[in-house]
Amino acid sequence: xxxxxxxxxxxxxxxxxxxxxxxxxxxxxxxxxxxxxxxxxxxxxxxxxxxxxxxxxxxxxxxxxxxxxxxxxxxxxxxxxxxxxxxxxxxxxxxxxxxxxxxxxxxxxxxxxxxxxxxxxxxxxxxxxxxxxxxxxxxxxxxxxxxxxxxxxxxxxxxxxxxxxxxxxxxxxxxxxxxxxxxxxxxxxxxxxxxxxxxx
Numbered sequence: 151x152x153x154x155x156x157x158x159x160x161x162x163x164x165x166x167x168x169x170x171x172x173x174x175x176x177x178x179x180x181x182x183x184x185x186x187x188x189x190x191x192x193x194x195x196x197x198x199x200x201x202x203x204x205x206x207x208x209x210x211x212x213x214x215x216x217x218x219x220x221x222x223x224x225x226x227x228x229x230x231x232x233x234x235x236x237x238x239x240x241x242x243x244x245x246x247x248x249x250x251x252x253x254x255x256x257x258x259x260x261x262x263x264x265x266x267x268x269x270x271x272x273x274x275x276x277x278x279x280x281x282x283x284x285x286x287x288x289x290x291x292x293x294x295x296x297x298x299x300x301x302x303x304x305x306x307x308x309x310x311x312x313x314x315x316x317x318x319x320x321x322x323x324x325x326x327x328x329x330x331x332x333x334x335x336x337x338x339x340x341x342x343x344x345x346x347x348x349x350x
Contacts, residue, residue: 156186157305159342160261161296164195164226165313166350173234175350176311180259187249188261189299190237192230193292194223202288216286223266223292231263240264243274246303266295269302278302282341284334294334301341308342311350319347 166172180188198219205215231239239262240246246268275283282301284290293310300308312330322345325331330347338345 157303158186158188158307159296159300159305160188160190161292161310162190162192163312164193167195167226167229172350180261183259185259188259189264190261191264191266191292191296192226194226197222197225213286217272220266227263227265237261237263240268243268269299270295282337289332290334291332293331297335297338297342301338305342307344309346309348311348
């Protein structure tokens with residue numbers, strides 16, 4: 151008998167894309183999870199670090215650089231999706247909305263790679279409640295964007311996969327204080343019931 155699915159957001163740290171076995175580890179993790187819908191985004195890693203270096207070398211607009219980084223994340227989205235062809239892609243806001251209205255599942259979970267621009271772009275930002283709108287600067291990373299996606303689709307859980315981190319944190323605030331998660335993530339403390347950090 152089918153059941154209404156739960157929704158989980160998964161964020162893959164950009165630096166993990168450089169490890170050869172991350173697709174296998176992600177699939178293995180998914181197999182151990184409760185049946186549900188999983189919406190994944192990929193961080194920028196060294197690609198965004200290169201833009202950060204340019205920003206430090208030149209007097210560039212912070213707003214323009216923010217949206218430039220968002221567009222650059224299309225590349226890691228495409229790479230992550232190419233390396234895991236069993237998972238579907240969501241590339242637009244219309245596709246995302248069509249996927250998040252109580253899909254029913256039978257015997258296995260579904261994972262979708264979500265393009266950041268499908269839920270966060272200059273055209274979509276005004277529809278986000280002001281208290282949840284990320285800052286247009288370097289303090290916003292793919293961590294807070296994953297939580298924004300979770301808030302957007304009504305996820306009950308958000309899992310942030312890191313390449314390295316301290317052994318454990320008892321709260322998101324501790325992870326922010328340690329510099330493991332960006333400060334903008336604190337905006338979402340009350341909108342997502344469960345926020346978890348793991349080393350993949």
